[in-house]
Amino acid sequence: MKLLFLLFYSIFFISCTSNETTVEDCVKEDKKYKIESVLNYRKGEMVKKIICIDKK
Numbered sequence: 001m002k003l004l005f006l007l008f009y010s011i012f013f014i015s016c017t018s019n020e021t022t023v024e025d026c027v028k029e030d031k032k033y034k035i036e037s038v039l040n041y042r043k044g045e046m047v048k049k050i051i052c053i054d055k056k
Contacts, residue, residue, distance in 0.1 A: 026052040 026033035031052040040047045 021050045021052060023050060026050065031055060 021033075023033055029052060032055055034051045034053055036049050036051060037046045038049045039045075
């Protein structure tokens with residue numbers, strides 16, 4: 001039973017990690033990037049998000 005709770009909590013906290021894209025990530029992949037303001041539903045505020053776009 002303890003193992004089940006430990007497994008649940010570890011999966012929960014691993015899924016909450018941040019996977020934000022940075023400008024450097026886009027440059028490394030030789031892509032353009034665009035910065036947009038999007039609503040963060042958890043905090044209720046606008047945040048800037050970087051989106052990588054393929055070069056044409």
